[in-house]
Each structure stands twice: as structure tokens, then as C-alpha cells.
Amino acid sequence: MAKFILRKAEPKDVSDILRLIKELAKFEEMEEQVVLTEKELLEDGFGDHPFYHCVVAEVPKDKQSVEGYTVVGFAMYYFTYDPWIGKLLYLEDFYVMKEFRGYGIGSEILKTLSETAVKTRCSGMHFIVAEWNTSSIEFYKRRGAADLSHEEGWRLYEIDKCNLLKMSSK
Amino acid sequence: MANFNLRKAEPKDVPDILRLIKELAKYEEMEDQVILTEKDLLEDGFGDHPFYHCVVADVPAEQQRSLTGYSVIGFAMYYFTYDPWIGKLLYLEDFYVMKEYRGFGIGSEILKTLSDTAVTNRCSSMHFIVAESNKASIDFYKRRGASDLSLQEGWRLFRIDKENLLKMSAEE
Numbered sequence: 001m002a003k004f005i006l007r008k009a010e011p012k013d014v015s016d017i018l019r020l021i022k023e024l025a026k027f028e029e030m031e032e033q034v035v036l037t038e039k040e041l042l043e044d045g046f047g048d049h050p051f052y053h054c055v056v057a058e059v060p061k062d063k064q065s066v067e068g069y070t071v072v073g074f075a076m077y078y079f080t081y082d083p084w085i086g087k088l089l090y091l092e093d094f095y096v097m098k099e100f101r102g103y104g105i106g107s108e109i110l111k112t113l114s115e116t117a118v119k120t121r122c123s124g125m126h127f128i129v130a131e132w133n134t135s136s137i138e139f140y141k142r143r144g145a146a147d148l149s150h151e152e153g154w155r156l157y158e159i160d161k162c163n164l165l166k167m168s169s170k
Numbered sequence: 171m172a173n174f175n176l177r178k179a180e181p182k183d184v185p186d187i188l189r190l191i192k193e194l195a196k197y198e199e200m201e202d203q204v205i206l207t208e209k210d211l212l213e214d215g216f217g218d219h220p221f222y223h224c225v226v227a228d229v230p231a232e233q234q235r236s237l238t239g240y241s242v243i244g245f246a247m248y249y250f251t252y253d254p255w256i257g258k259l260l261y262l263e264d265f266y267v268m269k270e271y272r273g274f275g276i277g278s279e280i281l282k283t284l285s286d287t288a289v290t291n292r293c294s295s296m297h298f299i300v301a302e303s304n305k306a307s308i309d310f311y312k313r314r315g316a317s318d319l320s321l322q323e324g325w326r327l328f329r330i331d332k333e334n335l336l337k338m339s340a341e342e
Contacts, residue, residue, distance in 0.1 A: 021254045021255070024254075025254075025255060030255070033255050033256075034254075034255045035255065035256055036254065036255060036256060036257050040257050044252065044257060044258065051250055051251075051252045051257075051258055052252040052254075076252070076254055078251060078252055079221055080221075080249060080251065080261065080263070081214065081221045081222040081247070081249055081263060082263075083191045083194075083195075083204070083206065083222075083247055083263060083264045084191070084195060084200070084203050084204045084205065084206060085203075085205055085206060086206050086210050086214060086221075087214065087221055090251065092251070092252060092253075092254060093254045110338060111338050111339065111341060114330075114335040114336075114338040114339045115339045117335050118332070118335055118336060118339055122332075122335075123331070123332055124329050124330060124331045124332055124335065125329070125330045125335060126327065126328065126329050127327075127328055128325040128326060128327050128328065129325070129326055129328055130323065130324045130325060130326075131324040131325070131326050132324060137328075140328055140330070143330060143334060143337075143338055144330055144331070144333070144334030144337065144338075145328045145329065145330045145334070146328065146329050146330075146331070147326055147327075147328055148326075148327045148328060148329050149320065149325075149326035149327045149328075150326065152301065153301045153302040153303055154299040154300070154301060154302075154320075154327050155299060155300055155301075155302050155318055155319075155320035155321070156297065156298075156299055156318075156319045156320045156325045156327065157297065157298055157299065157300055157308075157311055157316045157317065157318055157319060157320075158295050158296070158297050158316065158317055158319050159285075159295060159296045159311070159314060159315055159316045159317075160294075160295045160315070160317070161289075161293075161294055161295055162315070163314060163315025163316070164285040164288050164289055164293075164295065164296060165285075165289060166314075166315065167281060167282050167285040167314055167315075168282065168285045168286045168289050
């Protein structure tokens, strides 16, 4: 089973993208936290101003998954900006269905994203990984990833909607 | 000295933005790491597709001469990111007010403006990173309801630099 293609996501892929987002969230035991809808994914990704980009991995119909899916992996990314060096490619979500792992799909996706980053003149690729996710950490370290939280002490913070509204209304 | 004005940055602000980026980097002892140029900032922020947005704080002419000679004395750089579970987020990338102008509520006003922007753009929250050693900033944000997701959820920030991206690109 080595046959697969990688391509830019199209509007028709939105239901598969949401399905894979939920599968990945399920793996992290967070499936109920996915409140995003197909409608939002469509508007936000395929409108005048895309807020994200997606690459999908697809297999031929005769190789479809047990449930009958042909879109078996995806990566969601967007561009961020470092005030010292400029554009960066930010890898937000990255997932290949369990039954399709071990065939190099993940590596091929990361290679494609690397090409995209270089072509769009990005200085690097950033992403976050949960500290307990040792297999992902190793996957990335094998490809030269450095842990900036470790090297530079960065911690990710959030001000949620409730607190934003509090500040807005003061 | 309570007179200041917050506004969206314009192309003419690019030299001041770069100056303030370098001042903030100097404070972090990293000034030589700023290789971005005014040309990059102009193309990337004010072209067809802006990769960042800026809010700047400026003070009236009489005040600038007496203190620093500059009228743009603070800024925040932000952009929109995307959480696959909830959608759009506002990401605060850089945030700085010149030393001589601190304590007058400019920082608070900038954060309030960004909160308005986030809510208007239907963002679910605002994200940003802070160095764990930066206690003053951490307290500033925690007073406004910020929570440490690295602590709560164990996230660590990783980077694959250009050299390694090129290596992967070239692999067969």
C-alpha cells in the first residue's frame, strides 16, 4: 500500500477535514471540545481571506479505509510573523488515520510543507507539541526540530473570550 | 502626561515599528537577531495580503520633543491564527511601550483595543507566548485573566529552521 497523493484541500474536502480534526481530538481525549462546524471551515478556509490552508492525503477508491474514506490524512497550517525575521509557516494540525500509517504519508506531508515554507520565503516552521507526546517529539526531532520552550523558556498563554469581553467593556 | 492616541499603523509608521521592535529586542538582549528590514515590514504588512497587523500609540508633538523626540512611542503587532477545534484566534506577537511612557495606561489601552478587535472579528480568544522569566509581563497578563496553557496543557513550542526545511525539501 504505497499509493497515495497529496494535494491542496478544496471546498469539497471540508467534511473530511472536520472528520479528521475530530479523530485527532479523540486521540487526545478531547473530541467534545471540537465546536467548529463544516460551515465555519468552509467560510474560514475558502473565502476571500483564508485563515488557514490544508494539504490532504488521498488514496485510490480500491484502497479506501474500512469505513469507506479516501481522504486519510491532512495537515492544517497558516502563516505567522516573527518581528525579528519575518514570515513563518505555522503547522497547526497534522494527522494520518491509524490504518494508513507507516507508509511514509506523514513524511511526505512534512516534505510538502517544507517546500511550501521555502517557496513562500518563510524563515522556519513552528508548531506546538504536548510534552507527553514522545513519539511526535521524536518524529520532529529526527527532522531537525528544536524545542524552543526548552531552549528559550517560552510558555503559551491564553486570554479567553470571557476575559476579552471583560476588557472590551471596561 | 495622559495625552496619547491609538491607531492602526500606516505605511509611514514602518521605520518607527522597526525601531520599537529593535528596542524590545535590545531589552531581551537580542538586538543583533533582528534582521528584518523596513522593506520587508512594508511588503509584508501593507501589501495585498498582510501577514501582520499593527496598532501604534502616538503622542502629540509638544510631548515628543520634551521626552524622546519620537511621536510613535508604543506598538502591538498581531495576526489571526486558527484553532481546528474552535476557529479564529487573535495572536499577539509583539507588545511594547517605550520606558519613558509607561505607567500612563497606554499598555492597558492597547490590550483593550486588541480585545475589541478580537471580539469584532469573532475570535474565540487571544493567544501569545511569554518567556517564563518575564514575571512582570506574566503578572500584567494574569491580572487580565490570562491562563498559562503550557502549564495547564503541557504545550511546548518547537521550531524547524530554514536549513532543516531545505534538507527535507531536497530529500527523495
